[in-house]
Amino acid sequence: xxxxxxxxxxxxxxxxxxxENFSQWYTEIIEKCELAxxxxxxxxxxxxxxxxxxxxxxxxxxYEKALQRKGHKPYWYPTVIPEKxxxxxxxxxxxxxxxxFWVTEAGNDKFDEKLAxxxxxxxxxYQMWSLWIRSYKDLPxxxxxxxxxxxxxxxxxxxxxxxxxxxWLEAHDAxxxxxxxxxxxxxxxxxxKEVLHDIFGLPFIFFERPAWDKFPGADRTFAADVxxxxxxxxxxxxxxxxxxxxxxxxxxxxxxxxxxxxxxWITCYGPAISRIFASVIIVHGDDKGLRFPWKIxxxxxxxxxxxxxxxxxxxxxxxxxxxxxFASVEIDNTEKSAGxxxxxxxxxxxxxxxxxxxxxxxxxxxxxxRRDTNKKEIIDEKNILDYLKKTSIEIDxxxxxEADKLFDSKIKEAKNKDEIKKIIESGAIARVNFxxxxxSGEKCAGIIExxxxxxxxxxxxxxxxxxxxxxICGKPAxxxxxxxxxx
Amino acid sequence: xxxxxxxxxxxxxxxxxxxENFSQWYTEIIEKCELAxxxxxxxxxxxxxxxxxxxxxxxxxxYEKALQRKGHKPYWYPTVIPEKxxxxxxxxxxxxxxxxFWVTEAGNDKFDEKLAxxxxxxxxxYQMWSLWIRSYKDLPxxxxxxxxxxxxxxxxxxxxxxxxxxxWLEAHDAxxxxxxxxxxxxxxxxxxKEVLHDIFGLPFIFFERPAWDKFPGADRTFAADVxxxxxxxxxxxxxxxxxxxxxxxxxxxxxxxxxxxxxxWITCYGPAISRIFASVIIVHGDDKGLRFPWKIxxxxxxxxxxxxxxxxxxxxxxxxxxxxxFASVEIDNTEKSAGxxxxxxxxxxxxxxxxxxxxxxxxxxxxxxRRDTNKKEIIDEKNILDYLKKTSIEIDxxxxxEADKLFDSKIKEAKNKDEIKKIIESGAIARVNFxxxxxSGEKCAGIIExxxxxxxxxxxxxxxxxxxxxxICGKPAxxxxxxxxxx
Numbered sequence: 001x002x003x004x005x006x007x008x009x010x011x012x013x014x015x016x017x018x019x020e021n022f023s024q025w026y027t028e029i030i031e032k033c034e035l036a037x038x039x040x041x042x043x044x045x046x047x048x049x050x051x052x053x054x055x056x057x058x059x060x061x062x063y064e065k066a067l068q069r070k071g072h073k074p075y076w077y078p079t080v081i082p083e084k085x086x087x088x089x090x091x092x093x094x095x096x097x098x099x100x101f102w103v104t105e106a107g108n109d110k111f112d113e114k115l116a117x118x119x120x121x122x123x124x125x126y127q128m129w130s131l132w133i134r135s136y137k138d139l140p141x142x143x144x145x146x147x148x149x150x151x152x153x154x155x156x157x158x159x160x161x162x163x164x165x166x167x168w169l170e171a172h173d174a175x176x177x178x179x180x181x182x183x184x185x186x187x188x189x190x191x192x193k194e195v196l197h198d199i200f201g202l203p204f205i206f207f208e209r210p211a212w213d214k215f216p217g218a219d220r221t222f223a224a225d226v227x228x229x230x231x232x233x234x235x236x237x238x239x240x241x242x243x244x245x246x247x248x249x250x251x252x253x254x255x256x257x258x259x260x261x262x263x264x265w266i267t268c269y270g271p272a273i274s275r276i277f278a279s280v281i282i283v284h285g286d287d288k289g290l291r292f293p294w295k296i297x298x299x300x301x302x303x304x305x306x307x308x309x310x311x312x313x314x315x316x317x318x319x320x321x322x323x324x325x326f327a328s329v330e331i332d333n334t335e336k337s338a339g340x341x342x343x344x345x346x347x348x349x350x351x352x353x354x355x356x357x358x359x360x361x362x363x364x365x366x367x368x369x370r371r372d373t374n375k376k377e378i379i380d381e382k383n384i385l386d387y388l389k390k391t392s393i394e395i396d397x398x399x400x401x402e403a404d405k406l407f408d409s410k411i412k413e414a415k416n417k418d419e420i421k422k423i424i425e426s427g428a429i430a431r432v433n434f435x436x437x438x439x440s441g442e443k444c445a446g447i448i449e450x451x452x453x454x455x456x457x458x459x460x461x462x463x464x465x466x467x468x469x470x471x472i473c474g475k476p477a478x479x480x481x482x483x484x485x486x487x
Numbered sequence: 488x489x490x491x492x493x494x495x496x497x498x499x500x501x502x503x504x505x506x507e508n509f510s511q512w513y514t515e516i517i518e519k520c521e522l523a524x525x526x527x528x529x530x531x532x533x534x535x536x537x538x539x540x541x542x543x544x545x546x547x548x549x550y551e552k553a554l555q556r557k558g559h560k561p562y563w564y565p566t567v568i569p570e571k572x573x574x575x576x577x578x579x580x581x582x583x584x585x586x587x588f589w590v591t592e593a594g595n596d597k598f599d600e601k602l603a604x605x606x607x608x609x610x611x612x613y614q615m616w617s618l619w620i621r622s623y624k625d626l627p628x629x630x631x632x633x634x635x636x637x638x639x640x641x642x643x644x645x646x647x648x649x650x651x652x653x654x655w656l657e658a659h660d661a662x663x664x665x666x667x668x669x670x671x672x673x674x675x676x677x678x679x680k681e682v683l684h685d686i687f688g689l690p691f692i693f694f695e696r697p698a699w700d701k702f703p704g705a706d707r708t709f710a711a712d713v714x715x716x717x718x719x720x721x722x723x724x725x726x727x728x729x730x731x732x733x734x735x736x737x738x739x740x741x742x743x744x745x746x747x748x749x750x751x752w753i754t755c756y757g758p759a760i761s762r763i764f765a766s767v768i769i770v771h772g773d774d775k776g777l778r779f780p781w782k783i784x785x786x787x788x789x790x791x792x793x794x795x796x797x798x799x800x801x802x803x804x805x806x807x808x809x810x811x812x813f814a815s816v817e818i819d820n821t822e823k824s825a826g827x828x829x830x831x832x833x834x835x836x837x838x839x840x841x842x843x844x845x846x847x848x849x850x851x852x853x854x855x856x857r858r859d860t861n862k863k864e865i866i867d868e869k870n871i872l873d874y875l876k877k878t879s880i881e882i883d884x885x886x887x888x889e890a891d892k893l894f895d896s897k898i899k900e901a902k903n904k905d906e907i908k909k910i911i912e913s914g915a916i917a918r919v920n921f922x923x924x925x926x927s928g929e930k931c932a933g934i935i936e937x938x939x940x941x942x943x944x945x946x947x948x949x950x951x952x953x954x955x956x957x958x959i960c961g962k963p964a965x966x967x968x969x970x971x972x973x974x
Contacts, residue, residue, distance in 0.1 A: 042567055050560035073537035098594045106588040106639035152593035
């Protein structure tokens with residue numbers, strides 16, 4: 001509490017509107033809500049503070065439970081990967097080499113071979129699989145790990161969205177056939193919906209990326225795009241059907257029912273928790289500050305005694321004891337004024353605040369402030385648990401509905417370049433009939449990139465039927481693509 | 488399931504007795520129970536497998552909840568620490584330099600300054616504190632992080648006990664006075680008791696280490712020693728009252744009530760989850776394999792259909808649905824024989840196994856195998872939930888009682904060098920009157936080290952009264968110390 005008290009004296013709330021200056025709004029939220037401190041003395045690395053960590057731990061928990069429910073088993077692989085492992089898959093090494101941090105010495109020893117700080121762990125996982133996978137009976141072999149990841153980003157870093165160390169989950173699965181692998185891609189899309197949308201409240205489109213925008217080493221790449229209010233999309237979990245070069249390079253093979261040795265088909269899926277947290281801030285936040293879905297709020301209920309008084313203190317403790325059966329709850333006992341406390345917890349995004357004063361205590365009532373609606377409600381004190389059980393569900397429904405409505409309104413049909421341009425510049429996503437997402441479409445995509453500064457994000461995994469002509473080249477359209485600017 | 492099936496065909500159970508060949512027993516447990524694979528291709532690094540990770544995740548959860556309950560807030564600090572930070576505290580840099588892995592380049596850039604992979608995070612945490620701590624009102628400032636840690640060990644590595652990357656929690660706290668800091672040391676001892684002993688079932692003594700055995704940069708060092716069956720002790724969580732050189736070097740100061748600027752007193756506490764897991768294996772395991780306390784078992788209940796049959800399958804699913812309200816539960820549907828399944832799950836340490844056969848189903852009974860007692864019990868099917876609720880508590884009590892009894896029997900009084908030697912060689916801990924644990928006692932400790940190969944572990948934090956003379960030099964004894972061989 002004490003630290004928060006001090007901080008609020010220094011920081012007066014968010015000074016800009018989200019819709020007017022999104023970039024400044026985001027920067028202020030990170031600092032004033034004490035989500036991360038960028039003043040650590042290694043460039044591109046930051047310190048994640050309790051208000052974000054408490055929420056991200058809950059996000060990890062929901063995500064890991066979903067992966068485990070679908071049969072993924074948890075592992076912890078080493079952070080370091082020998083350079084030779086990277087060289088086994090040619091595209092992979094080419095794609096990642098510019099981004100790798102290298103460990104080259106320890107104590108008084110210089111290493112003969114450099115060790116990479118994992119920028120992703122394909123080349124750590126798969127070398128072990130050749131020791132473990134023998135038979136078709138071992139497949140599907142479904143695994144994941146919770147890990148921190150290192151990338152030597154050369155683009156400007158931004159807390160949570162892009163930093164040189166970040167936090168993710170990576171699921172790696174081996175399958176007997178390409179069809180099974182594609183089933184896994186569909187399962188990953190379903191997992192993304194269950195967690196990202198239904199729990200974190202983030203609307204997205206799950207795309208297959210065009211041929212020219214694949215993960216280094218993938219045959220096919222799929223990814224969920226979430227929308228920022230400035231119209232830019234942020235790539236969230238991606239799934240890759242990897243090239244069999246990985247299975248061949250790491251000797252991941254199995255004896256099939258027909259007694260023949262075959263190489264496995266490998267998929268991987270990587271939700272970056274710290275980056276998804278950025279979308280939680282961005283999608284749900286408003287001009288006052290953060291708003292958290294109930295399930296992933298760092299603290300769910302804050303009791304604010306409106307003045308320092310024994311009777312109120314006693315009642316606050318009594319309420320806390322009742323509420324903590326169902327929710328995480330704290331009492332704000334700082335020396336701030338009631339008004340300052342209200343503003344502070346609204347900025348910090350507490351879903352439910354109880355403002356506790358003598359008159360309410362006398363009348364056995366409670367005054368509740370809900371951050372999803374920004375409205376006050378008065379309830380009977382004795383109903384608090386029932387109220388919270390009901391309201392916690394309502395809050396999440398409201399936030400999801402609001403986010404879905406905005407997202408849906410931002411997808412607009414375009415028939416030609418001018419319309420695409422207008423849509424993109426209005427901060428939306430253009431839905432367009434397009435020649436092709438194989439190599440032959442790259443020229444049209446290049447025109448969009450050059451003239452509009454936007455990217456072809458791909459086609460929906462549940463494929464849509466194209467009609468008429470490509471909005472750029474006029475050839476028959478084979479695909480419906482979505483075009484947006486990328487963060 | 489399938490993978491486990493394969494493994495059991497290959498591996499036939501533990502081949503040696505724990506009491507006869509502890510080292511081999513431990514090696515076999517790690518491999519046959521699939522806890523970790525040491526075949527990763529970087530020396531000293533290993534892959535932690537699901538059966539250990541599931542348990543260690545639960546251990547993290549209990550530990551983090553205890554730290555949070557006592558007011559510690561979670562952070563995630565960067566894994567890399569600039570070399571200059573290390574140089575600020577002289578003893579610290581001297582102690583850790585031989586053990587540090589260095590990141591020296593990334594992409595195409597060679598760094599001007601090397602970055603350490605954290606071997607511990609004092610020098611990452613405290614530089615930020617000078618930005619955050621201002622006033623006595625900010626104290627105590629209680630923080631922690633869950634993190635992976637890197638040490639370039641030159642001693643032989645051993646899975647979980649000592650590896651070059653391991654998993655821990657580190658709590659770092661700033662206090663206004665030395666007295667407050669010592670209160671924190673006591674709180675840390677209490678936390679160790681609540682978690683390590685009362686949940687994980689590990690008996691320990693919480694020592695203050697002698698002056699010649701302190702953490703590099705600490706004024707005083709405290710640590711919990713757990714006992715292996717071969718008589719060696721393993722250092723588990725340690726707490727340090729740090730030298731104020733850290734606060735001075737990193738400028739961690741605050742304005743006190745008297746308006747004067749003062750340097751903070753800093754304590755840190757580091758439970759290594761992966762190392763504590765080694766003690767869970769060692770303390771609770773028996774000749775058949777692992778035994779898990781209920782609360783931290785990877786899976787708590789295993790249902791074993793004794794043959795493949797529709798009626799049994801249906802009943803197994805039905806039971807699973809009932810049990811999963813209260814416990815983590817799986818069904819072993821592999822093609823192994825019932826006998827193989829029994830042996831396998833006994834080796835893997837499942838606390839409660841349900842052996843499901845047609846006669847029990849007919850009689851509405853369940854045959855239960857309890858791994859804490861290695862005995863079968865028959866209960867009414869309808870009582871399963873009540874049975875599990877009661878038995879889960881009994882299991883943990885039994886395991887703790889058994890461990891405590893053995894531990895207490897291994898502490899023996901010694902009056903002179905010969906008695907110490909005899910006790911140590913019998914695989915026990917010697918309790919001894921001793922001259923002193925300040926610098927003046929180092930000579931006697933050296934004699935014990937040289938002639939017996941054992942170490943003075945320290946004095947109990949709840950101080951005991953010494954009587955008579957030092958068992959080594961014959962001078963008046965100021966302390967009661969405990970002597971043991973260290974893993």
